[in-house]
Amino acid sequence: MSSQVRVRFAPSPTGYLHVGGARTVLFNWLYAKHTGGKFILRIEDTDQDRSTRDAERMQIEDIKWLGFDYDEGPEVEPSGSQTVEPSGSQTVVPSGSQKRGAPGSQKGGPYAPYRQSERLDIYATYAKELLDSGRAYPCFCSDEILDEKRAAAMRLGTVPQYDGTCRKITREEAARRVAAGEKPTMRFKAPVREYKLQDAVRGAVVFPPNMVGDFVVLRSGGMPVYNFCCVVDDHLMEITHVLRAEEHLSNTVRQMMLYETFGWKLPVFAHCSLILGQDRTKLSKRHGATSVHQYAEEGYLPEALKNFLALLGWSSPEHKEILTLDEMIAQFGLERLNKAPSVFDPVKLKWMNGQYIKALPLADVTGRAIPFLERAGIPAKDFDRAWLERAFDTIRGGLETLAGAPKAMEIFSNDEFALEEEARKVRKEAGFAAVAGALREGLAKHEDEKGDAISEAEFQALQEGVKTASGTKGKALFMPMRVALTGQTHGPELKLVVPLLGAKRCLKRVKRVLAHDSV
RNA sequence: GUCCCCAUCGUCUAGGGGCCUAGGACACUCCCCUUUCACGGGAGUAACCGGGGUUCGAAUCCCCGUGGGGACGCCA
Numbered sequence: 312m313s314s315q316v317r318v319r320f321a322p323s324p325t326g327y328l329h330v331g332g333a334r335t336v337l338f339n340w341l342y343a344k345h346t347g348g349k350f351i352l353r354i355e356d357t358d359q360d361r362s363t364r365d366a367e368r369m370q371i372e373d374i375k376w377l378g379f380d381y382d383e384g385p386e387v388e389p390s391g392s393q394t395v396e397p398s399g400s401q402t403v404v405p406s407g408s409q410k411r412g413a414p415g416s417q418k419g420g421p422y423a424p425y426r427q428s429e430r431l432d433i434y435a436t437y438a439k440e441l442l443d444s445g446r447a448y449p450c451f452c453s454d455e456i457l458d459e460k461r462a463a464a465m466r467l468g469t470v471p472q473y474d475g476t477c478r479k480i481t482r483e484e485a486a487r488r489v490a491a492g493e494k495p496t497m498r499f500k501a502p503v504r505e506y507k508l509q510d511a512v513r514g515a516v517v518f519p520p521n522m523v524g525d526f527v528v529l530r531s532g533g534m535p536v537y538n539f540c541c542v543v544d545d546h547l548m549e550i551t552h553v554l555r556a557e558e559h560l561s562n563t564v565r566q567m568m569l570y571e572t573f574g575w576k577l578p579v580f581a582h583c584s585l586i587l588g589q590d591r592t593k594l595s596k597r598h599g600a601t602s603v604h605q606y607a608e609e610g611y612l613p614e615a616l617k618n619f620l621a622l623l624g625w626s627s628p629e630h631k632e633i634l635t636l637d638e639m640i641a642q643f644g645l646e647r648l649n650k651a652p653s654v655f656d657p658v659k660l661k662w663m664n665g666q667y668i669k670a671l672p673l674a675d676v677t678g679r680a681i682p683f684l685e686r687a688g689i690p691a692k693d694f695d696r697a698w699l700e701r702a703f704d705t706i707r708g709g710l711e712t713l714a715g716a717p718k719a720m721e722i723f724s725n726d727e728f729a730l731e732e733e734a735r736k737v738r739k740e741a742g743f744a745a746v747a748g749a750l751r752e753g754l755a756k757h758e759d760e761k762g763d764a765i766s767e768a769e770f771q772a773l774q775e776g777v778k779t780a781s782g783t784k785g786k787a788l789f790m791p792m793r794v795a796l797t798g799q800t801h802g803p804e805l806k807l808v809v810p811l812l813g814a815k816r817c818l819k820r821v822k823r824v825l826a827h828d829s830v
Numbered sequence: 831g832u833c834c835c836c837a838u839c840g841u842c843u844a845g846g847g848g849c850c851u852a853g854g855a856c857a858c859u860c861c862c863c864u865u866u867c868a869c870g871g872g873a874g875u876a877a878c879c880g881g882g883g884u885u886c887g888a889a890u891c892c893c894c895g896u897g898g899g900g901a902c903g904c905c906a
Contacts, residue, residue: 562901
């Protein structure tokens with residue numbers, strides 16, 4: 312039980328969830344599922360200027376849209392979910408019968424709260440411990456002086472780091488200055504020695520002595536800072552593996568110092584390579600679409616996005632490209648994490664999304680396309696569902712995103728279509744009138760005798776009639792019919808389109824195209 | 831600038847001393863299927879950053895160089 316894997320995703324709620332974050336969630340989540348461990352969501356909102364509840368809500372929404380559930384986190388209802396017992400010391404309470412406040416049933420999970428802004432008293436305790444033991448000290452240096460010194464160090468070609476000026480200040484003097492209204496930060500006395508990290512993806516990483524100076528653990532307002540909270544929380548929440556992006560690699564030495572002074576066991580660190588934009592710099596907003604939300608809106612499927620992201624920095628031991636979630640869970644491991652950074656290729660994502668649109672159960676994808684159709688003014692919700700699915704099935708093969716559905720579905724939804732450029736040329740061709748005319752007669756006759764419904768076979772028979780009546784065949788027969796029926800020179804097979812449209816609408820369309828000026 | 835990390839087709843990657851005249855996928859080109867478009871199938875173009883070692887043998891191991899990235903915050 313105590314050896315159970317516990318991983319976490321710890322975003323700062325300062326904006327949407329971006330694809331890099333999404334991949335980090337994915338890897339953590341996969342690892343938890345793979346090992347039968349727990350996946351925890353922790354909100355790192357100690358930067359009060361930038362963190363918002365709105366952003367937090369958005370990120371959680373995106374995480375859920377992607378299909379990730381978490382075992383512990385803010386606002387997780389404890390009943391019904393298999394919440395873990397802290398240190399395995401509690402008895403398991405049957406789900407549903409837990410009382411609020413009972414051990415192991417706190418809101419969100421046994422290590423609640425999961426929002427750092429709600430854990431301030433915890434950090435205060437540990438900060439005090441550092442101060443009392445002389446491992447940290449108040450620092451009264453102003454921003455201006457610090458900035459100046461940093462700039463000077465850069466110019467000199469050394470690592471800009473705090474010079475320890477305030478280490479010399481006595482407790483008495485510090486107390487006096489605080490009483491006088493000064494607001495110090497609290498700095499941790501960084502030990503000067505080499506630190507060796509055994510990283511699960513990088514291998515042995517050596518941080519030389521003097522790599523970092525005394526760093527801030529408490530802001531002047533008393534608010535703790537990332538490196539400090541992260542360590543305290545990971546320890547308290549019994550996180551066993553820290554899977555995060557490489558940008559945190561050099562932070563790790565600071566965190567190791569903290570683990571060391573508190574005498575806490577280090578979790579396993581796994582720093583995966585970054586995702587880069589086309590220009591090979593860290594993927595960011597200026598590279599275009601980078602938020603998960605944006606991809607959702609553009610008609611990408613969460614399955615496709617997950618699959619694509621999984622292959623950025625990880626590869627399947629079976630060398631597969633298209634993997635189901637279950638396959639990913641079964642095959643995921645830290646050993647196959649790639650050290651080299653990878654460039655995000657939106658073209659391949661698109662391709663993969665198309666693969667999923669084609670492969671997912673028809674009823675499922677059709678359902679997901681409906682909002683896109685509705686948004687484009689196609690009242691898909693009102694259509695007969697079976698009919699909609701059949702229609703969607705004829706066009707899904709050509710779709711790369713769901714956002715393309717409205718345009719593709721127009722062939723079925725819009726009887727008042729305008730002729731495309733190429734279609735106009737076809738209409739001007741000599742044989743057009745004969746074919747379209749024969750088609751009109753055939754459709755009128757069908758409607759007269761058999762009504763609106765027209766089967767695939769019936770349409771093909773009708774087509775034979777048009778063929779003989781117009782004396783055309785092949786493309787000369789086929790293109791005019793397509794144009795008269797759809798206004799386009801391409802699209803799904805007519806024998807599939809016509810039965811879906813019905814004789815009546817087909818007739819109406821042909822008549823309209825035949826009346827030149829109307830289109 | 832300093833420190834850390836990284837280096838296989840344009841991109842994602844396989845490979846971890848002989849199986850490599852380097853495999854797959856996206857993209858691109860061509861062909862086939864198709865009375866359209868797409869889908870699908872087939873073929874093709876295209877890579878081990880450079881230099882030194884180690885070794886009978888290096889894409890693979892070591893060193894140096896070069897290139898790229900990241901970090902150097904009272905951001906995370």
